[in-house]
Structures are given as structure tokens and as C-alpha cells.
Amino acid sequence: MSPEPRPDPWLFDLWSRFYDAPWVQRLTYRPVQDAVLAELRAGGATRVLDVGCGTGLLTRRIAREPGVEAVVGCDFSTGMLRRAAHNAPGLLLARGDALQLPFASGRFDAVVSTEAFHWFPDPDAALAEFHRVLAPHGRLLVALVNPRAEWLSGATRTLSRWLGEPLRWPTRDRLRARVEKAGFRVESQRAVFRLPAPWVFPCVLTAAERPG
Ligand SMILES: C[S@@+](CC[C@H](N)C(=O)[O-])C[C@H]1O[C@@H](n2cnc3c(N)ncnc32)[C@H](O)[C@@H]1O
Numbered sequence: 001m002s003p004e005p006r007p008d009p010w011l012f013d014l015w016s017r018f019y020d021a022p023w024v025q026r027l028t029y030r031p032v033q034d035a036v037l038a039e040l041r042a043g044g045a046t047r048v049l050d051v052g053c054g055t056g057l058l059t060r061r062i063a064r065e066p067g068v069e070a071v072v073g074c075d076f077s078t079g080m081l082r083r084a085a086h087n088a089p090g091l092l093l094a095r096g097d098a099l100q101l102p103f104a105s106g107r108f109d110a111v112v113s114t115e116a117f118h119w120f121p122d123p124d125a126a127l128a129e130f131h132r133v134l135a136p137h138g139r140l141l142v143a144l145v146n147p148r149a150e151w152l153s154g155a156t157r158t159l160s161r162w163l164g165e166p167l168r169w170p171t172r173d174r175l176r177a178r179v180e181k182a183g184f185r186v187e188s189q190r191a192v193f194r195l196p197a198p199w200v201f202p203c204v205l206t207a208a209e210r211p212g
Pocket of ligand 1: 058076080097120
């Protein structure tokens with residue numbers, strides 16, 4: 001069997017140069033981060049891992065949350081990590097692949113991943129890693145585009161493969177099924193309004209718990 005095609009970090013190294021532009025953040029990424037922070041506050045997490053942390057803007061905001069003792073941002077792009085270190089000197093950052101996280105089992109009580117999960121070439125392996133590094137009753141908060149229909153999910157997958165940077169946007173139901181198959185209990189799934197195309201390609205925040 002041929003290995004799953006995976007995105008190349010060069011795209012993200014390049015993207016890291018524009019990523020922090022205020023209009024990009026305000027219209028696209030910040031609303032999702034706000035939703036994740038609200039969920040984290042409600043759950044009272046103290047040790048948090050941000051997978052696919054990009055330039056670390058959410059990681060830095062989590063670090064400032066009352067009650068959070070430690071937060072680590074993890075990404076496979078050196079460009080993104082360099083920018084994250086520049087944005088917030090002292091932030092704990094690790095270079096690592098979501099499919100093989102460089103952390104001990106049970107180390108965190110929350111794993112968050114915003115706008116990154118669709119890039120992971122083996123979503124089940126990534127979910128297994130999230131499950132492994134979470135302590136019992138730890139929470140998973142994963143936010144990404146969940147297209148409204150299967151055919152949209154398939155079409156974006158085909159197009160992205162053709163462009164050489166394969167991504168997978170699952171429908172909300174498919175993601176729920178995957179998260180449950182990985183051993184989590186799904187608590188909620190809610191759309192977060194952000195641009196672009198919020199009606200056809202809504203970003204959905206899925207909150208789940210690793211049972212005890
Ligand atoms: C669109 S950015 C999201 C960044 C940040 N979470 C946010 O919401 O602003 C996607 C990030 O996922 C990272 N990424 C993609 N595939 C990855 C993998 N297999 N392991 C770790 N990080 C990955 C990219 O380098 C990029 O920084």
C-alpha cells in the first residue's frame with residue numbers, strides 16, 4: 001500500500017510570514033481561538049498541549065489564562081515555531097509531528113488543535129496520540145472546517161491532493177465518529193462563525209473527553 005500523501009512543511013514555512021497579519025487573525029483564526037479559550041475555562045485545564053500551534057498566538061493566550069500551570073505549543077514547521085518564539089519569548093515550544101507526539105503518556109489534561117487537524121495525513125493516528133498524551137478525564141478540543149456535505153469533503157480532498165498539499169476536511173458526523181472510535185466521549189460540536197465561507201465550510205469546534 002502506498003503511504004498517505006502528506007503536506008510539505010514548506011507551505012507552512014512560507015505561510016508563517018503572513019499568518020500574523022491582523023486582518024487574517026481577526027477574520028479567520030481569532031474567533032476560533034476565542035471559542036477554544038471559553039471551553040478551556042469551563043473545563044479548568046491546567047496542563048495544555050496545543051498541536052499544530054502555528055505562530056503560537058493561541059498558545060500564548062492559553063499561557064495567560066488563570067489556573068493554567070503549563071502550556072506547550074507543538075508544530076512540525078520550523079518557520080511557524082521561529083515566529084512563535086519571536087512572538088512570545090519564553091513560551092514552551094516543541095518541534096514534533098502530530099502523528100508521533102514527543103511527549104510522555106498522560107502528561108496533559110487538555111489537548112487543543114485549531115485549524116490544523118485537516119493537515120494530519122493519518123487522522124486516526126493523530127487521535128490515538130491525543131488520547132495517549134491525555135490523562136484520564138482529559139479534554140480534547142479540536143476545531144477545523146467541517147463541510148456541510150460529503151461531496152464537498154471529497155472534492156476538497158481531491159483538489160488539495162492535485163495541488164500537492166493534501167488536506168482532509170471531514171463532515172461533522174464523520175469527525176464525531178472518528179473521535180468516538182479513538183476512545184473519546186464527544187461532549188459537543190458547535191459551529192464558530194469566521195471567514196471565509198462560513199455557511200458552506202463552517203469551522204466546527206468538537207469537544208470530547210477521554211473517559212477515566
Ligand atoms: C493553519 S495553521 C494553524 C495554526 C494555529 N493552530 C492557529 O489556529 O492559528 C496549521 C498548522 O498545522 C501545522 N501542521 C500541519 N501538519 C502538521 C503535523 N503533521 N504535525 C504538526 N504540525 C502540523 C502547520 O505547520 C501549521 O502551523
